[in-house]
Amino acid sequence: MSRTEIRITGFGGQGVVLAGYIIGRACAIEAGRHATLIQSFGPEARGSACSATLAVCDTEVLYPYIQRPDIFVVMSGEGYERYRAELKDDGVLIYEKDLVHPTPGAPDKAPLRLREGPAGPRAYGIPSTRIAESLGRAMVQNIVMVGFFTAVTQLVSRAQMRAAVQASVPPGTEELNLKAFDAGCAFFDTTYGEAAQSPALPASG
Amino acid sequence: MNTGNAELGTTGAGPGPADAAPEEHPIAPYVRMDRMPHIWCPTCGIGTVVKCFATALGETGVDLDKVAVVSGIGCTGRVAGYMKLDGFHTTHGRAIPFATGLKLGRPELHVTVFSGDGDLVGIGGNHFIHAARRNMDLLVILVNNFIYGMTGGQNAPTTPLTAKTSTMPFGNFERPFNLAHLAASCGASYVARWTCLHVRQLTWGLKDAIQRRGFRFVEVIAPCSTLYARLNKLGTGFNLMQFYHDNAEVRHGADTREVDIGFQDKIVCGKFVDDPRPTFLEMMDEHYRKILGDKYVPMPPAGGFIPDPDSCGNPDPNRHRDGAAASPRGPTP
Amino acid sequence: MRADPAGVLTGVHYLDGDFACGEGAMAAGCRFVAGYPITPSTEVVERIARRFPRMGGTFVQMEDELASMAAVVGASWTGTKSMTVTSGPGFSLMMENIGLAVMMETPCVVVNVQRGGPSTGLPTMVGQADMMQARWGSHGDYELIALCPQSPQEAFDLTIDAFNLSEQYRVPVLVMMDECVGHMTEKVIVRPAEDIEVVPRRLTAAPRGEFQPYRVDGRPVPEFARAGDGYRFHTTGLTHDERGYPVMNAECQEKCVRRLVDKIRGSAEQIVRFEEEGTEGADIVVVCYGITARVARLAVHLARERGVKAGVLRLVVVWPFPEQRIRELARHIRAFVVPEINYGQIVLEVERCAAGQAAVVPVPHGGGGVHDPSAICQSILRAAQ
Numbered sequence: 001m002s003r004t005e006i007r008i009t010g011f012g013g014q015g016v017v018l019a020g021y022i023i024g025r026a027c028a029i030e031a032g033r034h035a036t037l038i039q040s041f042g043p044e045a046r047g048s049a050c051s052a053t054l055a056v057c058d059t060e061v062l063y064p065y066i067q068r069p070d071i072f073v074v075m076s077g078e079g080y081e082r083y084r085a086e087l088k089d090d091g092v093l094i095y096e097k098d099l100v101h102p103t104p105g106a107p108d109k110a111p112l113r114l115r116e117g118p119a120g121p122r123a124y125g126i127p128s129t130r131i132a133e134s135l136g137r138a139m140v141q142n143i144v145m146v147g148f149f150t151a152v153t154q155l156v157s158r159a160q161m162r163a164a165v166q167a168s169v170p171p172g173t174e175e176l177n178l179k180a181f182d183a184g185c186a187f188f189d190t191t192y193g194e195a196a197q198s199p200a201l202p203a204s205g
Numbered sequence: 206m207n208t209g210n211a212e213l214g215t216t217g218a219g220p221g222p223a224d225a226a227p228e229e230h231p232i233a234p235y236v237r238m239d240r241m242p243h244i245w246c247p248t249c250g251i252g253t254v255v256k257c258f259a260t261a262l263g264e265t266g267v268d269l270d271k272v273a274v275v276s277g278i279g280c281t282g283r284v285a286g287y288m289k290l291d292g293f294h295t296t297h298g299r300a301i302p303f304a305t306g307l308k309l310g311r312p313e314l315h316v317t318v319f320s321g322d323g324d325l326v327g328i329g330g331n332h333f334i335h336a337a338r339r340n341m342d343l344l345v346i347l348v349n350n351f352i353y354g355m356t357g358g359q360n361a362p363t364t365p366l367t368a369k370t371s372t373m374p375f376g377n378f379e380r381p382f383n384l385a386h387l388a389a390s391c392g393a394s395y396v397a398r399w400t401c402l403h404v405r406q407l408t409w410g411l412k413d414a415i416q417r418r419g420f421r422f423v424e425v426i427a428p429c430s431t432l433y434a435r436l437n438k439l440g441t442g443f444n445l446m447q448f449y450h451d452n453a454e455v456r457h458g459a460d461t462r463e464v465d466i467g468f469q470d471k472i473v474c475g476k477f478v479d480d481p482r483p484t485f486l487e488m489m490d491e492h493y494r495k496i497l498g499d500k501y502v503p504m505p506p507a508g509g510f511i512p513d514p515d516s517c518g519n520p521d522p523n524r525h526r527d528g529a530a531a532s533p534r535g536p537t538p
Numbered sequence: 539m540r541a542d543p544a545g546v547l548t549g550v551h552y553l554d555g556d557f558a559c560g561e562g563a564m565a566a567g568c569r570f571v572a573g574y575p576i577t578p579s580t581e582v583v584e585r586i587a588r589r590f591p592r593m594g595g596t597f598v599q600m601e602d603e604l605a606s607m608a609a610v611v612g613a614s615w616t617g618t619k620s621m622t623v624t625s626g627p628g629f630s631l632m633m634e635n636i637g638l639a640v641m642m643e644t645p646c647v648v649v650n651v652q653r654g655g656p657s658t659g660l661p662t663m664v665g666q667a668d669m670m671q672a673r674w675g676s677h678g679d680y681e682l683i684a685l686c687p688q689s690p691q692e693a694f695d696l697t698i699d700a701f702n703l704s705e706q707y708r709v710p711v712l713v714m715m716d717e718c719v720g721h722m723t724e725k726v727i728v729r730p731a732e733d734i735e736v737v738p739r740r741l742t743a744a745p746r747g748e749f750q751p752y753r754v755d756g757r758p759v760p761e762f763a764r765a766g767d768g769y770r771f772h773t774t775g776l777t778h779d780e781r782g783y784p785v786m787n788a789e790c791q792e793k794c795v796r797r798l799v800d801k802i803r804g805s806a807e808q809i810v811r812f813e814e815e816g817t818e819g820a821d822i823v824v825v826c827y828g829i830t831a832r833v834a835r836l837a838v839h840l841a842r843e844r845g846v847k848a849g850v851l852r853l854v855v856v857w858p859f860p861e862q863r864i865r866e867l868a869r870h871i872r873a874f875v876v877p878e879i880n881y882g883q884i885v886l887e888v889e890r891c892a893a894g895q896a897a898v899v900p901v902p903h904g905g906g907g908v909h910d911p912s913a914i915c916q917s918i919l920r921a922a923q
Contacts, residue, residue, distance in 0.1 A: 021552065021723065024552060024723060024724075025552040028552055028724065028725040029552055029725055034724070034725070035724070035725075036722055036723070036724050037552075037554075037722065037723035037724070038718075038721065038722055038723075039721065039723070060832075061724075061832075062832045062833065062835050062836040062911075063832065063833055063908075063911060064718060064722055064829065064832065064908070065907070065908065168552075237772070237783075240783060269770070270766065270767070270768035271766050273765045273766065275612070285774075286772050286774060286783065286784065289770050290770050291615075291765040291766065291769070291770055291771060291772075292770075292771075292772040292773070293612070293615065293765075293772075293773055293774075294772070294773070294774035294775060294776065294784075295608065295611075295635075295638060295775060296608065296634050296635055296637075296638050296775055298604075299604060299605070299608035299635060299638075301605075302572075302600060302601075302604070302605035302606075302608035302609045303608040303609065303611060303612035303635075304612060305572075305598070305600075305605070305608075305609045305612065306570065306572065306608065306609035306610060306611065306612025306613035306614070306615075306616075306620065307612040307613065307616060307765055309570060309596045309598060309613060310570050310612065310613030310614070310616030310617075310618040310620065311616035311617075311618065311764070311765060314616070314765060314766050331601050331602060332601060332604075332605050332608075335600075335601040335605070489596075493591045497591055497592070501591050501592070502544070502591070502592055502593055502594045503594065504569065504594045504596050504618075505594065507766075508616040508617060508618050508766070509569030509570055509594060509595060509596065509613075509616070509617075509618035509619070510569075510616060510617030510618050511542050511567045511619070511738065512738065513539045513738035513739075514539060515539065
């Protein structure tokens with residue numbers, strides 16, 4: 001059974017949990033797979049480091065928590081420091097370029113193989129906050145990130161994720177959020193190029 | 206009196222066949238005569254309060270089918286079992302929240318809480334203050350005998366300073382509650398106090414309270430000759446009644462800050478608060494109507510019960526929620 | 539009867555266990571909820587508080603869990619299906635009036651989203667250590683029903699079942715969820731109202747003068763009269779006769795309490811519910827419930843890969859306990875392995891029923907997380923040696 005583990009982290013207010021919810025919903029409902037979302041609770045969900053995890057599987061998710069994520073989505077420096085070590089050696093790092101500064105091969109941590117360029121990068125950065133601001137609302141930063149995530153990972157199709165965005169955001173904000181989603185996808189296309197091959201998702205048992 | 210309500214038809218039939226029946230006691234329609242004699246001691250004041258409440262119910266003409274009585278534990282806790290109404294004898298201190306559930310589950314009910322001081326403001330004190338704060342539509346009749354009777358004369362949160370109890374054998378040194386002030390300051394819309402001696406005033410006061418809405422608190426000072434009088438060498442129940450006669454003072458509208466009760470001190474009686482402010486359900490209805498408009502579906506007065514369309518057991522199809530969905534909550538005044 | 543469509547949010551949702559539980563309650567026809575905030579259960583009532591005003595339901599946030607439970611018992615006597623929701627510390631406070639509900643034979647549902655204990659313990663983290671409290675927490679002798687969902691979908695389905703069982707047997711039914719299931723978001727399918735079977739409150743058709751609230755006439759459960767329907771009945775937490783009148787003697791105690799116990803024990807084989815996977819011809823059977831059941835199934839897969847004939851028996855209904863099935867299995871297998879997020883509770887029941895015929899191996903976990911599947915697997919391998 002193929003299983004993909006994802007951690008999404010950021011600070012409270014960035015919409016970490018909603019991002020996780022949309023990805024989970026796209027997998028479980030739009031793509032017909034199984035996806036279990038676990039979110040962090042308590043004061044941290046309302047500020048400081050916030051985190052959500054997803055286990056996505058073609059069959060029933062038996063173990064609900066993640067052990068070593070295949071995909072690590074980071075929207076804050078604190079979240080990066082806190083969870084960077086658990087990312088799989090061949091995992092994919094997706095990060096907010098202006099807020100997170102990955103340190104390749106830091107001692108005593110699992111080294112991140114940050115190979116740039118079309119040969120198959122494992123780390124993908126996006127200035128998602130700036131893009132969201134350019135759309136008029138910094139709040140949609142998480143949806144920009146979801147778009148970028150979709151383009152990078154191809155975990156589900158862009159249409160499936162787009163449907164999940166539409167179904168999950170507050171009524172009346174769909175248009176802005178879909179615009180944010182598309183902007184995230186577009187950033188991937190222009191920055192990492194048509195030629196850039198997206199990595200096949202690493203799978204683990 | 207609403208004669209339509211005087212039918213006896215419930216669990217306890219009246220005493221004896223008709224040909225041999227003595228003249229029926231005036232409150233027999235309100236009392237489970239098959240449970241008499243009651244457990245209360247001679248000269249206990251609780252029976253008097255029951256009589257006054259029954260008389261008041263009769264005089265208001267309220268539909269007795271819609272009156273529920275809820276009691277907690279203790280001597281007064283037995284009232285719910287003796288009145289021929291829907292009667293709930295619940296757990297110690299929890300009569301008020303139980304009654305809250307009854308009221309919110311079927312808003313058309315007139316729910317009366319009938320219990321003692323230890324039950325309602327000792328173990329149940331938290332529920333008392335919050336129900337008053339919410340102005341929950343309950344009539345709370347608290348029989349205050351200054352002591353825990355059923356368990357044998359222990360100290361109560363109402364025991365006056367220096368009075369002796371079995372757990373304060375050298376006299377009480379804890380300050381008691383001034384219950385009228387407690388209720389008033391928590392937001393009760395009606396606050397009154399009477400003694401068991403004031404049979405007419407108490408009956409009038411209970412009738413007055415039945416006809417109002419919101420959290421209505423009626424404190425009744427009652428003699429406990431078996432314990433309170435004996436432990437404090439105050440004589441018999443008769444002597445306590447004599448004491449009420451000589452020391453009770455009726456002062457309607459009195460400032461509740463000044464009506465605390467000292468040991469063998471004067472007892473201020475009367476209606477202290479009568480402020481018809483909106484009840485919990487009225488506040489809720491008004492708020493939801495304002496915020497949700499047409500989307501608001503209030504619970505029908507007959508309650509949140511969803512009948513089985515195939516059932517033959519429902520006694521009155523008019524009470525079905527569909528028929529009542531459009532009508533407002535709560536009893537019509 | 540079919541569910542009232544007003545409470546059924548038909549569709550395919552991505553919901554956490556707490557929300558799914560709330561949806562299950564509303565679909566089952568629950569229209570009164572009293573609660574007090576406590577992590578990790580609060581989302582259940584938050585969901586309900588938002589949806590109730592649109593379907594004729596009333597939510598009230600009470601001053602504590604004593605009051606919440608008392609209000610639920612009171613509301614149920616109006617025929618309104620009623621529920622409260624809590625976690626460990628609040629569950630402790632509810633015990634008194636759960637006992638009242640048992641004694642008065644009041645249908646109601648209590649959801650406990652279990653967290654780590656004792657005392658304040660681990661408010662935001664998983665535990666399964668209230669399982670014996672669910673069975674024995676209120677004083678006196680009694681029987682009730684407890685269900686254990688393993689997923690948000692089951693939080694929805696079993697909450698409906700809980701209401702139905704509470705109506706059928708007139709007992710409080712406990713939904714013993716855990717923090718992990720409560721806070722886990724997964725796909726939840728809500729069927730159309732016409733596909734959801736709900737058990738209505740069975741009201742008496744007796745003429746007013748003839749109704750006795752606890753007369754059973756040979757049935758296990760008496761007929762119900764609502765407060766306000768003119769029956770003017772009495773009910774009490776005291777030991778009582780068929781009229782609901784207190785009677786203080788051993789004979790009445792035997793009659794009254796015996797029936798309360800027997801109505802569940804006598805129907806236990808209809809109430810118990812469990813799922814088995816690979817128990818046919820197994821040497822080892824893992825007995826599990828709630829979130830631990832999912833982890834245990836993973837462990838069983840691992841053990842089978844290593845050649846052990848292992849199966850799973852998952853308790854859906856935990857109380858009453860499936861004594862008969864455990865006894866049967868004990869005759870044929872080598873050992874039961876019982877992982878649970880406590881230091882040994884349900885394992886005691888397994889031990890009791892196995893009665894020495896099969897070994898019983900506990901796999902305890904103190905809470906704050908779920909088992910490592912390999913730890914359960916190791917226990918299976920050891921038990922198989």
